[in-house]
Amino acid sequence: MDEALLRTLTPTVIGVLVRRGADFAAAEDAVQDALVEAVRLWPQRPPADPKGWLITVAWRKFLDAARADSSRRHREVRVEAEPAPGQGEEVDDTLWLYFLCAHPSLTPASAVALTLRAVGGLTTRQIAQAYLVPEATMAQRISRAKRTISGVRFNQPGDVATVLRVLYLVFNEGYSGDIDLAAEAIRLTRQLAARIDHEEVAGLLALMLLHHARRAARTGPDGRLVPLAEQDRTRWDTRLIAEGVDLLQAALARDRLGEYQAQAAVAALHADARTAEETDWVQIVEWYDELVRLTDSPVARLNRAVAVGEADGPRAGLAALAELDPTLPRYPAVAAYLHERDGDLLTSARLYAEAARAAPNLAERDHLTRQAARLNARLRD
Incomplete structure (x- = not known):
């Protein structure tokens, strides 16, 4: 079973169904049903034309759902036999799906989930496992997202920045469960880079x-x-x-x-x-200056304070840090590092312990706790 092929074909098949008249939500549901069939049948009977097979099965799933809906609502729904593949079947809708799934009306969490399902071809269960939430919770999130963008059509270029932000959110989740989200984000960004000539797409992939x-x-x-x-x-x-x-x-x-x-x-x-000591911190500070100019991001300013501390000494780094909001995530950890560099072990140990209590995951909490313990041991000696 070539799961990578299935995931690559998913956005294409969704696009075909939408062009045939299905709305996005119905098309996406039908394609997911077809993927389940593929996982069940392909190991024993692999098709000669995987894309054609998926289109055929997904379209039939859509027709079945449309007929059932027609019966329930006591109204006629015009459904036709499967259209013969034609020139239009070769249209690549992947880019359209990227923009649709990163629609500004969606929350970041919903946009990420929908992108992973519609563009990435992951199942709801896989996405739920990756984000460590119940499958029912993720299913509700995806359903709400599909309802939100129901009927949306793009008649102008989409917002590349929003798409990139969603992909970056996926990448930053890293790895959990049986889905490597960092690798998946790279795959999707490569896919996007192949379809759009944009310097920031290349920048994100880099x-x-x-x-x-x-x-x-x-x-x-x-x-x-x-x-x-x-x-x-x-x-x-x-x-x-x-x-x-x-x-x-x-x-x-x-x-x-x-x-x-x-x-x-x-x-x-x-x-x-080649070594940490050879790092060009002066240039790094200059790049953070550019990043702050572009985004005015508090996170960029926090990282810049670290770079300043390395380039110009810990007291310069602490001065840069003092200009920022102490409630920023990772602020105590950065302050702890700079205070240790400046020789104030007591303050550093206290701040490492504070940072550990606010750590977003167990691995980081463990690291920061060990840093605090290391300094406390030195203070006792």
Whole structure:
């Protein structure tokens, strides 16, 4: 069973059904039903034309649902036999689906779920497992999203920034359950890059690849988090780094800088350093200055404070940090790191403990707790 092929064909088949007259929600439901049939039947009887098979079965599923709805509502619904494939069947609707699933009327969580299902071809169960929520909860979220965008038609170019934000949200979820969301986000962003010539699409793909290249070194054999400065750089994926740098350089050459290109430039500078000590922190600060100019993001300002602390010393970093809201996520962790660099172990230990209590996941909480314990042990000596 080629699950990757099924997921790749999903948006195409949804598009075919929509062009034949199905609304998006009905088309998406019918395609999901067809995918279930494919998983059941293909291992024993693989079709010669997988796309044609899916279109045929999905269309029949839609017709069955339309007839049942007609009977329930006591009204006639005009349904025809399956149209013969024609030139229109070769139209690629994937890009349209990207924009539809990232519609501004949807919440970020709903947009992510719908993108993973309609464009990514994942089942509701797989998405629920990846986000560690009950399947019924995820099904309700997807159903609400489909109702929200029911009848939406695009008569002008969609918002690329919204699509990219959704893909970045998927990537940042990382890995959980049997679906690797980081790898899935890269696959979907590659797919988008093949369909739209946009420097920020290339920038986001470069950013994902450069971050993903460090994945194997991010945790130790015991599952503990390994900070960037302590990672074994021989475990970084040089192939992904080279691809990411090439994509970034081509995007930057177009001289239309965006936030994902700026973030990718920071990641590229980290990837370029053979050791943590060789990191070009001065350039990284300059790129964060660009990112702040582009987005005025508090998170960018927080990361910039770390970079300033490395480039100009911990007190300069603390001065930059003092300009920010202390309630920002990760603020205590950044403050703890800079105070330790400045020699104030007591304050650092207290802040690491505070950061641990607010950590968003167990791995990060464990890391920050260990940092606090390490400093407390030094203070007792």
